[in-house]
Amino acid sequence: xxxxxxxxxxxxxxxxxxxxxxxxxxxxxxxxxxxxxxxxxxxxxxxxxxxxxxxxxxxxxxxxxxxxxxxxxxxxxxxxxxxxxxxxxxxxxxxxxxxxxxxxxxxxxxxxxxxxxxxxxxxxxx
Amino acid sequence: xxxxxxxxxxxxxxxxxxxxxxxxxxxxxxxxxxxxxxxxxxxxxxxxxxxxxxxxxxxxxxxxxxxxxxxxxxxxxxxxxxxxxxxxxxxxxxxxxxxxxxxxxxxxxxxxxxxxxxxxxxxxxxxxxxxxxxxxxxxxxxxxxxxxxxxxxxxxxxxxxxxxxxxxxxxxxxxxxxxxxxxxxxxxxxxxxxxxxxxxxxxxxxxxxxxxxxxxxxxxxxxxx
Numbered sequence: 001x002x003x004x005x006x007x008x009x010x011x012x013x014x015x016x017x018x019x020x021x022x023x024x025x026x027x028x029x030x031x032x033x034x035x036x037x038x039x040x041x042x043x044x045x046x047x048x049x050x051x052x053x054x055x056x057x058x059x060x061x062x063x064x065x066x067x068x069x070x071x072x073x074x075x076x077x078x079x080x081x082x083x084x085x086x087x088x089x090x091x092x093x094x095x096x097x098x099x100x101x102x103x104x105x106x107x108x109x110x111x112x113x114x115x116x117x118x119x120x121x122x123x124x125x126x
Numbered sequence: 127x128x129x130x131x132x133x134x135x136x137x138x139x140x141x142x143x144x145x146x147x148x149x150x151x152x153x154x155x156x157x158x159x160x161x162x163x164x165x166x167x168x169x170x171x172x173x174x175x176x177x178x179x180x181x182x183x184x185x186x187x188x189x190x191x192x193x194x195x196x197x198x199x200x201x202x203x204x205x206x207x208x209x210x211x212x213x214x215x216x217x218x219x220x221x222x223x224x225x226x227x228x229x230x231x232x233x234x235x236x237x238x239x240x241x242x243x244x245x246x247x248x249x250x251x252x253x254x255x256x257x258x259x260x261x262x263x264x265x266x267x268x269x270x271x272x273x274x275x276x277x278x279x280x281x282x283x284x285x286x287x288x289x290x291x292x293x294x295x296x297x298x299x300x301x302x303x304x305x306x307x308x309x310x311x312x313x314x315x316x317x318x319x320x321x322x323x324x325x326x327x328x329x330x331x332x333x334x335x336x337x338x339x340x341x342x343x344x345x346x347x348x349x350x351x
Binding site: 036096 | 224
């Protein structure tokens with residue numbers, strides 16, 4: 001019963017996301033709308049974390065699996081991409097590494113800078 | 127035979143079975159190269175090719191699995207909520223990281239596509255590949271790319287990110303869990319996030335936030351292209 005209730009809640013959030021996304025004047029993915037909405041409901045204590053706990057933990061821990069059919073669907077593009085596949089994969093690899101490095105570098109530096117500022121001003125001692 | 131191929135249970139059994147096997151091997155060997163998502167995809171493609179099974183038959187079951195991406199993305203809110211104090215305290219570095227990462231991703235992809243002299247439709251399809259599928263498809267079609275190529279690039283990027291990020295964290299000695307999480311989410315969306323969740327609770331939550339923030343940044347940046 002517990003899982004059914006939790007699934008109902010989570011599927012319901014997805015449905016609301018789809019509804020909101022369809023009336024928005026610009027395109028924004030429904031799953032991100034339902035994510036933001038659920039976060040809002042958790043922060044405002046309208047939904048208790050305990051009432052979605054087990055199902056959420058299952059879905060989060062199995063997330064990679066849900067990508068399998070999208071990966072398999074790549075074969076549909078094979079004929080179009082033939083001959084360019086190696087180059088395209090290389091581009092994906094290089095840019096992903098670059099993006100990871102610039103992002104982590106930026107976050108690390110700003111956190112360091114903010115902590116330094118906080119310390120010298122003694123605004124946020126921690 | 128046809129009755130088997132026309133049943134959704136064919137795609138479901140194949141996916142669950144192969145993934146279970148790959149996951150088992152991955153846990154035993156603990157090698158990043160034996161990434162379960164990568165190998166499940168390769169093995170299923172091989173099975174379909176060898177037995178000449180049309181993708182449509184596989185998708186009868188596969189579509190059910192894909193459908194779960196939406197609820198899985200939704201419940202990222204649960205992991206973010208559990209780290210809400212970390213988010214509040216570090217909102218500026220997280221947002222700045224996502225912005226710099228999105229610029230890097232789109233910029234470097236554009237430049238490399240130009241360097242390899244690829245057609246403009248392929249370049250446009252590649253530019254948004256670091257963000258979550260629905261946003262990437264939208265950006266791709268607004269740049270007059272081909273959305274299905276974008277989906278392929280998004281998946282390749284995600285699988286690669288989920289394999290490479292743990293190695294990059296060690297190699298470049300990324301000490302901050304927040305930085306590591308935001309980096310994973312920005313460069314390889316939800317597929318990378320699935321790995322970030324395995325690395326740790328903070329990493330998973332930060333990666334989840336980065337999917338959303340980097341997605342929004344990419345949409346905004348694409349308006350200037």
